[in-house]
Amino acid sequence: MSSNNRLTTSWGAPVGDNQNSITAGSRGPTLIQDVHLLEKLAHFNRERVPERVVHAKGAGAHGYFEVTNDLTAYTKASFLSEVGKMTPMFIRFSTVAGELGSADTVRDPRGFAVKFYTDEGNYDLVGNNTPVFFIRDAIKFPDFIHTQKRHPQTHLKNPNAVWDFWSLSPESLHQVTILMSDRGIPATLRHMHGFGSHTFKWVNAQGEAVWVKYHFKTNQGVKNLDVDLAAKIAGENPDYHTEDLFNAIDKGDFPSWTLYVQIMPLDDANTYRFDPFDVTKVWSQKDYPLIEVGQMVLNRNPDNYFAEVEQATFSPGSFVPGIEASPDKMLQGRLFAYSDAHRYRVGANHNALPINRPHSPVNTYQRDGAMRFDGNGGGSAYYEPNSLGGPAQGGSQQKIAPFEVSGEADSVAYDHDDHYxxxxxxxxxxxxxxxxxxxxxxxxxxxxxxxxxxxxxxxxxxxxxxxxxxxxxxxxxxxxxxxxxxx
Structure with missing residues (x-):
């Protein structure tokens, strides 16, 4: 047998018998010296990382993004710098409220998280298949998600909590209407749109900024499931969407989306008829028409679900030069919460895992931490500033665009309360x-x-x-x- 096909322990030693434990005679007891047995059982007990609190059930795929329109007047982002430029990417689709083993065809928003492996670092666009959300301030997020989860006593889903919260949070009405419409149960992951949902800021090479919203329009057309059919599929094939995406790509039927943006001049935010940073609202496409950016194509399935889909980590705070945050209060909270969830769930070095590691060089002074599996910086400089030739800051081109802030520090709501x-x-x-x-x-x-x-x-x-x-x-x-x- 070739050494490449020989079963080994996790430390590389050949395994002589993987069918029978080492015992004292044919009836045992089992000997504690069977370290191969102990290693297998101990690792098996630890095979699961903590489940995502939200978006636990998901499916993913690799692909590429190709620029089809020159938008360098609005952003200096390198991966958008020229027509025809192609950037590898990975996407994770998900349901929001259900657990890892829940059914795909439930009525729920779908996560739409895209990781672009750009030549200036990873850019994560972490949105949903809806352009709005239920709440507009991150301080309400834990309470909202509690209502979507199970009752602490009965461990059953609790419609009383769901509708009590929504009825006391009128800003949820727009998203509730979308969720309860036909769009609440997409036919497949391939037949739904995706949105960045939040407002972001684009900055060009001259330092000029605009506000922007992202729209991924499915090229397969929008299709939704009948309620009764969705319930039937949930019972017969709870992994229906996961299977459909894998099979489509496996047979060469590569799904694609066209990315568009809406662009708003900075000053318009002060005069628009509602607050453009309120994620419970959409911008009128009559006021700010869709502008094509490029094509996203999914053409490769993961080789291993756990390594690539379960361990994939996305953060709305993973920006690249030319793309920045807006004052959207939900976005501001997510900038912290998502990366913090990954540090807890996967570990402090989650960005070093192959699925998350940037394709561009990484030069940081971050060291140590659980599961540090690269050279850990060797003996190089481990602090900054230093006079040892270590990585140095890039200067003004890599800094964010300056923006004004004003007002008194206080717990302040959005100015506009027309939720209807x-x-x-x-x-x-x-x-x-x-x-x-x-x-x-x-x-x-x-x-x-x-x-x-x-x-x-x-x-x-x-x-x-x-x-x-x-x-x-x-x-x-x-x-x-x-x-x-x-x-």
Whole structure:
């Protein structure tokens, strides 16, 4: 047998017998000196890293991004610097609320996280398949996710918590309307759009900045699942989306998306009709039309799910020169929370793993930590500044664009509290049959709620978005909305 195909221990020694433990005679007991047995059992006990708190169930693929339009007037990001430039990337799709073993075809937003391995470091665009979110301040995120998880006593999903929170958080109405519409259950991961959701800042080589939003439009067309069919598939093949993506790529049917951006001049943020950094709102495409950027194509499946999909780590704070943060309060919280989750879940050196490691050179003074598996800097300089020729800062071209800050430090809400106009506009855009399914989905989701007070409070939000919206849900639940106002 060749040495390349010989079973070894984790320390490289050949294994003579992998079928039988070392025992004292044929009936044992087993000897503690069977270190191969002990190593196998001990490693098996530690094969699982902590599950992601959100986005636990996911599927991933490799591919590339190709620039099709010159947008250097807006950003100096190197991977967008010329038409035809191609950048390798990895994407992870996911559900939000379910556990690692949950079904793919549940009603839930889908994570849409893209890692671009650019020549100036990794750029992570960590969004969803919806352009908005349920809340707009990161301080509410732990509470929101608690409502999506299991009751601490019964360990069952809790519709009372879900709708109690939403009814007391009217900013959620826009996203709730999307979630409960046909778009709440995509047919496959290939047949849905993706969005950066947040507002970001682009900066060009002259230091001029604009605000930007990202839209990935599926080239396969948008397709959604019927509620009853989705439930049937969830029972028969809970990994349906994962399987579909793998099989499509495996047979050469490579899915693709066209990336567009909306671009807003900096000063418009001060005069636009709502706060453009509020992630519960969309920008009108009449005001800021979509501009094509390039094509994303997925053409290679992972070789190992754990190594590439489970250990993949994404952070909205992984920027490259030319792309920066905005004052979006949800984004500001995510800049910290995502990388911190990975430090806990995978380890302090998660960015050194092959799936996360940049394709460009990495020169840091970070040392040590659990699972440091490279040279750890050897004997080179391990502090900065130094006079030993160690890596030095790049200067003004790599610094962020200056921006003004003002005001008193305080716990301050967004200035705009119209949570109903955009949800109502979306409702009115739907065809009659789409409205009917939306209302039926909401009624089905709210029926288990035990409190009529919670139901009526939520119905009032639907009614303010559009009276027909609120009335339809009320009728479905057998509740009266007499005296409700759309004002």
């Amino acid at each position: 106009r955009q949800a109502g506009d979306l409702f009115r855009l739907l065809r009659a049959d789409e409205k009917e399914r939306l209302i039926r989905n909401i009624v089905g989701a709210m029926k288990p709620v035990e409190s009529d007070e919670i139901k009526l409070r939520q119905i009032a939000h639907f009614y303010k978005a559009d009276p027909a919206y609120g009335q339809g849900v009320a009728d479905g639940l057998g509740l009266s909305v007499t005296g409700m106002s759309s004002k």
